[in-house]
Each structure stands twice: as structure tokens, then as C-alpha cells.
Amino acid sequence: VLDVRYGPDGRRVRLVKGEAFFDVVHDPSRPFVVESRAGSARVLGTAFDVRLRGDDARVSVLRGAVRVEPANGQGVAVLRAGQGAWLDGTVPKAAALEDPSAVDAWRQGRLVVYHRPLSEVVDEIGRYRRGKVFVRGQALAARPVSGVFDVGDPDAAIGALAASLELRMAHL
DSSP states (O other): OEEEEEETTEEEEEEOSSEEEEEEOOOTTSOEEEEETTEEEEEEEEEEEEEEETTEEEEEEEEEEEEEEETTOOOOEEEETTEEEEESSSOOOOEEOSOHHHHTGGGGTEEEEEEEEHHHHHHHHHTTSSSOOOOOSHHHHTOEEEEEEETTSHHHHHHHHHHHTTOOOOOO
8 A cells, every 4th residue: 555645846655555666767856755654765766675564664676776764763774786674663784685586576476485484474475365364383383484476376375385384274
């Protein structure tokens, strides 16, 4: 969910919920800023992704550079192509992206994960379907998972995940 405000002095987008990908031409006379409850990202001419997770936001840069600042104003970082940072209330730190091609895979209906906890992967697939999906048990929820999943058919993705890990599913 986006709240877009364009005017002669700037371009501002507020990401209220979910994830959005931006491919922006730098225009010093009309800065482009993406804001969220976690902080802001100011474009320096780039293609980048912003994803909300709870009160935090992940900014991932595919091309160009983005200046990020947490909502609490504690520090600033400039992210370059192939880098990302969490806006989570701490000073943002630029880090290399594990797989830059995975950043916008959702735009092609795919979810690409590397060594992520099963519960996180199930939650991510669950964003693309109605109803609630969850993993019972802390040990199972923490089990690392890697793979490429088709989020165009989230029930099949969850079924494939359960089958590959030999898990039982219950439908309520």
C-alpha cells in the first residue's frame, strides 16, 4: 500500500504496507524519497526495493545509490548497487546482498531464499494467500530452508515445501 505525493518541489512515496520496487531517474530539483514507519530512503538515481517487516524496513539496491536514514534519525548510510540495509531503529549498516537477483524475484512471481528459517519462509509465502499458515514447534520453525518457490500458487509452494521436508500439514 502506497501513499504517493508528487509536486514541483519533490516526489514522496510512503510505503504503508508490503513491498515496492522503484526504478527512478535522479532529478536534483525534485528529490524522490520513500518513507516508512522505519525510516526513509532518498534516491540518488537508482533501482531499489523496500520491504516492510513489522516495524522494520529492508532497503536493497540493484542499481545506483540510495541514502537511508532510520525514523529515529540515528545515523545515515549510503547504499550502492548490490548492497542492502535494515532500518530497524539502529544505525543502518550497508551489507552485500546475498543474491541481488533474488531482491525483485517477487515481481516475476518467485520467492528465492537461502538458509532462512522455515517459519520465515512460510510467513513470506503466506503473504500471497488468504488465511493463516504457521509452523508448530520452535525447532521446526528454526530449521533452515533454501529454494525457489512459485508464489503465483502459494498453496502448491507450501505443499512442495512440506513434501520436500517430509512434514505433515493440517488444514483447518
